[in-house]
Amino acid sequence: MNLSFRFARAFTILVFFVLITGFAILYFAFERATMRSAILKLEDLNTYVARRLEQDPAYDYLKFHHGQIQVKILPVDSKNFKEKIIEEKYIWNKSIQSHMNRITVTTYPLIKQKRYAITSVRYITIIENNFLMSIIMVIAWIMVFLIILTIIVSILVSKKILDPFYHAIDEIKKFSLRDNRSMELMKTETDEFKSLNRFLLKMTESSKKDYHLLEELSENTSHELQTPLASIKGKIELLMDSELSENQLITLSSMNDELDRLSSINQSLILLAKLEHFEKNDSQLINFSELLEERLLYFEDIFEIQNLTVTKDIQQEVYLNFDQNLATIVINNLINNSKRHNIENGEIAVTLTESYLQISNTGNPPTVPTEELFQRFRRGNPNQNSIGIGLALVKKILEIYDTEIFYQFENNLHITRINFVK
Numbered sequence: 417m418n419l420s421f422r423f424a425r426a427f428t429i430l431v432f433f434v435l436i437t438g439f440a441i442l443y444f445a446f447e448r449a450t451m452r453s454a455i456l457k458l459e460d461l462n463t464y465v466a467r468r469l470e471q472d473p474a475y476d477y478l479k480f481h482h483g484q485i486q487v488k489i490l491p492v493d494s495k496n497f498k499e500k501i502i503e504e505k506y507i508w509n510k511s512i513q514s515h516m517n518r519i520t521v522t523t524y525p526l527i528k529q530k531r532y533a534i535t536s537v538r539y540i541t542i543i544e545n546n547f548l549m550s551i552i553m554v555i556a557w558i559m560v561f562l563i564i565l566t567i568i569v570s571i572l573v574s575k576k577i578l579d580p581f582y583h584a585i586d587e588i589k590k591f592s593l594r595d596n597r598s599m600e601l602m603k604t605e606t607d608e609f610k611s612l613n614r615f616l617l618k619m620t621e622s623s624k625k626d627y628h629l630l631e632e633l634s635e636n637t638s639h640e641l642q643t644p645l646a647s648i649k650g651k652i653e654l655l656m657d658s659e660l661s662e663n664q665l666i667t668l669s670s671m672n673d674e675l676d677r678l679s680s681i682n683q684s685l686i687l688l689a690k691l692e693h694f695e696k697n698d699s700q701l702i703n704f705s706e707l708l709e710e711r712l713l714y715f716e717d718i719f720e721i722q723n724l725t726v727t728k729d730i731q732q733e734v735y736l737n738f739d740q741n742l743a744t745i746v747i748n749n750l751i752n753n754s755k756r757h758n759i760e761n762g763e764i765a766v767t768l769t770e771s772y773l774q775i776s777n778t779g780n781p782p783t784v785p786t787e788e789l790f791q792r793f794r795r796g797n798p799n800q801n802s803i804g805i806g807l808a809l810v811k812k813i814l815e816i817y818d819t820e821i822f823y824q825f826e827n828n829l830h831i832t833r834i835n836f837v838k
Contacts, residue, residue: 423574424567431566435559439552450540451519455502458521458536461485465534466525473528486537491530498524516541580604584616591620593627702743705734708768711747715755723761730768736836742813749810750775750832757830776831 465487468475476489501522506515522535580602587599599620601613652672656665708730719726736743754764754777762778807823814821814834822833 421571424570427566427570428563431562432559435555435562439555443551451504451517454519454538454540455521458485458519458538459500459523461487461536462521462523462525462534465489465536466523466527466532469525469527469532488533488535488537490533490535492524492533493531500524577606580606580609580613584609584612588616593624596624700737700740701735702738702740703733704736704738704743704773705730705732705768707740707743708747708766708773711744711751712766715751718755719764722755722758724755724758725761725763727763727765730766731770734768734770738817742816746810746813746834749807753777753807753832754830770836772833772835774831774833776829778828779830781825781828782830 465475469489501520503518503520503522505518505520507518508515517540519538519540520535522533524531524533526532583602584599587601591599599616601616604610604613649672652668656668656672660668712726712728716726750773751764754775757779758764758777759779764775764777767774807821811821817837819837820835822835824831
């Protein structure tokens with residue numbers, strides 16, 4: 417749910433509860449105001465009757481007035497009286513078949529040295545259920561109209577207010593460290609969005625600067641490392657050709673192998689760094705069947721040396737949208753893994769269809785969880801001469817093409833499968 421609809425929902429809930437609360441307050445306030453108004457009128461009536469009694473002690477209100485208001489005038493003992501008595505009582509009126517509120521106001525004026533009790537009574541009809549339901553229906557329709565209006569207005573207003581935010585998100589999606597274009601953010605009068613825009617501009621510029629520095633450092637480091645590695649390797653090979661003892665030759669051979677491993681790690685890490693910003697648009701349609709056959713032929717002599725039996729089931733003319741060099745790296749790494757993590761007189765099975773590539777090989781069970789094998793420097797068997805980057809490199813390349821790779825070990829077989837995207 418996007419922000420506009422969240423705002424609309426919040427405003428709708430707010431309007432709903434405000435209207436419900438307002439209706440309850442209005443209903444009780446109206447009822448209380450009606451009662452208060454009736455009491456004030458009865459008090460004024462008692463005052464009027466008291467003035468008339470001063471003029472005419474024999475004055476009788478009911479002789480001159482007929483209606484809902486009843487007035488009684490009685491003399492009282494001057495010692496037993498209160499200033500004013502107000503009573504409210506709900507009664508059932510049989511004639512109209514409805515409940516009524518009987519309001520009684522009694523005052524005790526002193527007229528010509530004589531105390532009187534003037535009692536005025538008025539009946540007020542309580543709001544009927546039918547009438548109340550009518551009011552509720554009116555309020556309900558008003559509520560529905562206001563809620564619909566609130567939803568429409570809140571969506572339109574929030575979209576207008578959040579337009580710079582959505583524009584900033586689009587710019588973030590377009591952002592690339594390799595692109596020298598600056599982010600084009602929308603001008604806004606909202607302080608929070610101004611702060612967001614300033615942060616995004618500062619962050620992206622800083623990221624580009626750090627990226628270019630890191631790229632330059634990795635390239636320079638790679639270049640500077642390759643030269644001394646090649647020089648050391650050459651000198652070791654010269655020493656190995658000279659007259660040395662067996663132990664010295666073993667030591668030099670071990671040093672040479674470690675240099676090869678270090679050089680391979682250096683090249684793999686550089687390639688991984690470059691893949692972070694590889695453009696898939698550089699790819700082209702390649703004959704994957706032909707490339708796979710070519711790479712298997714390249715490893716044929718190594719398979720014979722290790723006494724490995726290779727079974728092929730390769731469908732011809734399988735074309736994929738892939739970079740030629742990256743596809744070669746994927747195939748080479750998978751075949752290398754299948755021969756490196758194999759056993760003596762083992763087997764390798766290669767299957768290729770339009771839907772998938774699967775390479776399985778015999779071998780010992782992996783010593784680490786299978787889900788960790790695609791991480792850098794994680795090796796299924798630490799005793800093998802592996803740098804632990806091959807599968808991580810393959811996974812990174814396949815991620816560029818939105819392709820998944822799966823690994824499992826069952827029935828003493830290492831099975832690696834790539835499902836092609838159609």
